[in-house]
Amino acid sequence: MRSLRRGLAPLLLLLPGGGWLVVFFVVPMAFMLLISLQEGTFDTGYQLTWNFGIYPQVIGQYWELYVRSTSFAVATTLLTLAVGYPVAYTIAFHGGRLKNALLLLVVLPFFVSFVIRTLNWRMILSDNGMVFGTLKDAGLLDQNFHFLATPASVIFGLTYNFLPFMILPLYVAIEKIDRRLIEAATDLYASRAQAFWRVTFLLSLPGVVAGSLLTFIPSVGDFITAEVIGAGNPQVFMVGNIIQRKFLDSLDYPAAAALAFVLVAGVMLLVSVYTRLVGSDRLAG
Amino acid sequence: MPSSIDVRLDRVTKRFHEVVAVDDLSVDVEQGEFFSMLGPSGCGKTTTLRMIGGFEETTAGTIYLGEADVTGLPPFKRDVNTVFQNYALFPHLSVRENVAFGLRRKKVDNAEIDRRVVAMLELVEMPGYESRKPSQLSGGQQQRVALARALINHPKVLLLDEPLGALDLKLRKQMQIELKRIQTEVGITFIYVTHDQEEAMTMSDRIAVMRAGRIEQLGSPEELYERPRTEFVAGFLGVSNLLGGSVVGRDDSFVSVRIADGTVLRAPAELVNGSATVRIGVRPEKLRVTPIVEGAGPTPADGGLNALDGTILDASYIGVSTQYLVKTRDGHRLTVYAQNLETGGAAEALADGHPVRLTWQPQHTFVISVTTLDDGRTPVQTEEGAP
Numbered sequence: 321m322r323s324l325r326r327g328l329a330p331l332l333l334l335l336p337g338g339g340w341l342v343v344f345f346v347v348p349m350a351f352m353l354l355i356s357l358q359e360g361t362f363d364t365g366y367q368l369t370w371n372f373g374i375y376p377q378v379i380g381q382y383w384e385l386y387v388r389s390t391s392f393a394v395a396t397t398l399l400t401l402a403v404g405y406p407v408a409y410t411i412a413f414h415g416g417r418l419k420n421a422l423l424l425l426v427v428l429p430f431f432v433s434f435v436i437r438t439l440n441w442r443m444i445l446s447d448n449g450m451v452f453g454t455l456k457d458a459g460l461l462d463q464n465f466h467f468l469a470t471p472a473s474v475i476f477g478l479t480y481n482f483l484p485f486m487i488l489p490l491y492v493a494i495e496k497i498d499r500r501l502i503e504a505a506t507d508l509y510a511s512r513a514q515a516f517w518r519v520t521f522l523l524s525l526p527g528v529v530a531g532s533l534l535t536f537i538p539s540v541g542d543f544i545t546a547e548v549i550g551a552g553n554p555q556v557f558m559v560g561n562i563i564q565r566k567f568l569d570s571l572d573y574p575a576a577a578a579l580a581f582v583l584v585a586g587v588m589l590l591v592s593v594y595t596r597l598v599g600s601d602r603l604a605g
Numbered sequence: 606m607p608s609s610i611d612v613r614l615d616r617v618t619k620r621f622h623e624v625v626a627v628d629d630l631s632v633d634v635e636q637g638e639f640f641s642m643l644g645p646s647g648c649g650k651t652t653t654l655r656m657i658g659g660f661e662e663t664t665a666g667t668i669y670l671g672e673a674d675v676t677g678l679p680p681f682k683r684d685v686n687t688v689f690q691n692y693a694l695f696p697h698l699s700v701r702e703n704v705a706f707g708l709r710r711k712k713v714d715n716a717e718i719d720r721r722v723v724a725m726l727e728l729v730e731m732p733g734y735e736s737r738k739p740s741q742l743s744g745g746q747q748q749r750v751a752l753a754r755a756l757i758n759h760p761k762v763l764l765l766d767e768p769l770g771a772l773d774l775k776l777r778k779q780m781q782i783e784l785k786r787i788q789t790e791v792g793i794t795f796i797y798v799t800h801d802q803e804e805a806m807t808m809s810d811r812i813a814v815m816r817a818g819r820i821e822q823l824g825s826p827e828e829l830y831e832r833p834r835t836e837f838v839a840g841f842l843g844v845s846n847l848l849g850g851s852v853v854g855r856d857d858s859f860v861s862v863r864i865a866d867g868t869v870l871r872a873p874a875e876l877v878n879g880s881a882t883v884r885i886g887v888r889p890e891k892l893r894v895t896p897i898v899e900g901a902g903p904t905p906a907d908g909g910l911n912a913l914d915g916t917i918l919d920a921s922y923i924g925v926s927t928q929y930l931v932k933t934r935d936g937h938r939l940t941v942y943a944q945n946l947e948t949g950g951a952a953e954a955l956a957d958g959h960p961v962r963l964t965w966q967p968q969h970t971f972v973i974s975v976t977t978l979d980d981g982r983t984p985v986q987t988e989e990g991a992p
């Protein structure tokens with residue numbers, strides 16, 4: 321009896337989290353899977369025909385978009401890390417009394433809607449806008465130069481939009497590091513660079529992992545940035561753009577659901593490979 | 606002689622804004638010495654140590670390691686290692702990698718590192734713990750790993766900042782003995798910071814008693830205890846009985862000092878530097894209590910002992926000894942620790958109000974020159990063979 325109860329306790333503890341997952345993840349995913357296996361048109365209605373053939377069909381047609389989305393998201397993650405790490409480090413170690421004010425500045429953009437911020441960047445970065453227009457007038461830039469609707473511009477937009485998601489977990493991880501460990505490393509003949517890589521950076525890895533996931537996952541599925549800063553250029557479309565079009569414009573629900581299902585499954589696969597590679601035992605410290 | 610000096614601080618000052626943490630401090634630490642810095646909280650011990658380690662810049666003054674001026678060098682360029690107060694072991698590295706950290710930075714080859722790690726863990730009595738993480742060790746074990754991690758580099762000098770501060774009393778005592786053994790074994794100069802006078806006395810060759818960023822007195826534990834030069838040192842290193850008086854006579858070995866109640870006491874002449882008013886002191890265990898028998902008349906002060914009359918104010922039996930509080934005729938209170946050698950126990954202790962005579966050897970008297978007290982700025986050094 322007692323051993324039975326002891327065996328049950330961990331399961332009971334899993335209930336709230338597990339329940340959340342079932343209601344908000346497993347059930348919607350199952351619905352999406354079922355929708356993807358239907359056939360028909362919006363006007364005549366959709367029937368579940370277990371049409372698994374939709375998967376090879378959409379993958380065959382749109383694999384390039386998956387590759388592009390993934391590479392944009394990887395580039396975004398690396399850029400946010402490169403920009404966010406020095407910011408988080410500086411706030412955590414040299415922020416002093418300004419720490420909270422600086423952190424507020426980091427999240428301040430969230431006070432304005434994502435779409436509006438992205439639209440503003442489109443204006444700022446347009447061919448004859450504030451930045452490039454001025455540079456062109458000054459003769460510093462070729463008149464034909466344009467930035468909007470290039471892959472670089474989309475990656476720039478994504479990096480801007482998800483930077484706080486990188487900075488915050490990094491800040492938390494770096495702030496926790498005992499400064500005496502860095503002193504101890506320099507005491508043991510590590511140069512400042514070695515002390516950084518061997519102690520500070522390794523100890524901040526949980527923040528790096530959390531920040532990467534928090535930027536990679538939303539960027540890979542993002543469609544607003546490519547839509548707005550990409551200025552509707554199909555050459556820079558990401559998977560999200562196609563899914564959105566299929567759901568809302570062509571009302572092709574099965575194909576849209578299949579594309580989305582592949583995206584979620586792919587992200588889950590990548591994330592599990594990534595966390596395994598970085599080593600979750602490292603994260604446990 | 607300069608070649609046997611390992612660390613020299615030459616007029617070192619450290620200011621944090623308005624706070625003067627270390628004030629014009631000069632000291633020489635000799636090669637192979639166990640040197641302690643002892644003092645109350647905030648007197649600048651940690652700051653001094655951090656300047657030697659290179660973690661804190663000096664505001665003024667020069668620091669030498671051996672012959673070399675290291676004042677401006679970063680920690681990784683100094684042949685010094687530190688055992689930090691809370692150990693500062695790398696939580697993400699195993700015991701082996703923690704201990705090997707310094708050697709890896711110095712590019713020692715792997716086989717040599719493995720060999721030395723094993724030997725070092727043996728020295729600190731932690732063999733077989735190589736693959737544990739610091740979080741899987743007890744406080745005492747972490748302490749040993751921290752020591753091994755520093756010692757494996759064979760630094761010229763090892764700096765220790767209250768390394769035993771986090772341990773319980775029993776483990777502390779045991780580690781004090783260990784530390785001393787290891788220091789003797791490796792022969793490295795230890796500079797040890799503590800605010801525990803007993804700990805400093807047990808382990809050190811020499812102690813610098815610090816106060817407000819300065820060295821108040823420097824000497825061997827015995828010198829500091831037997832011959833404190835200031836009231837602060839006398840009080841910091843144990844209980845002391847102090848009496849003010851004026852010098853009334855002098856011969857080759859002793860000066861005579863008349864205290865307030867008229868008694869003339871003798872103190873070693875070399876301790877008095879010519880001033881007319883002095884304070885003399887004596888440690889409680891140096892005093893002998895003899896009951897004065899009514900009507901027997903004053904007993905002559907035999908054998909040249911100092912003698913001072915008073916009455917018992919309080920007696921407390923504490924097992925190995927009995928502690929008396931004695932009031933002198935002019936109202937001073939003196940503490941006496943009487944060994945319970947012959948007496949059978951609490952019942953035989955002298956009763957309150959009993960007239961007694963306190964006697965002690967004149968050479969056990971120490972002298973606090975009044976001038977040093979007022980002007981605490983002059984650090985007093987009592988080196989062996991000093992006048």
Ligand SMILES: Nc1ncnc2c1ncn2[C@@H]1O[C@H](COP(=O)(O)OP(=O)(O)OP(=O)(O)O)[C@@H](O)[C@H]1O
Nearest residue numbers: 621624625626645646647648649650651652653800
């Ligand atoms: N980084 C700092 N900024 C400002 N003041 C400091 C700093 N470090 C130390 N101090 C001041 O310098 C003085 C000496 O400090 P220190 O840490 O050397 O004392 P300590 O003798 O080690 O004391 P404890 O026994 O409490 O460790 C103190 O008054 C302290 O407040």
Ligand SMILES: [Mg+2]
Nearest residue numbers: 650651652766
């Ligand atoms: Mg300290």
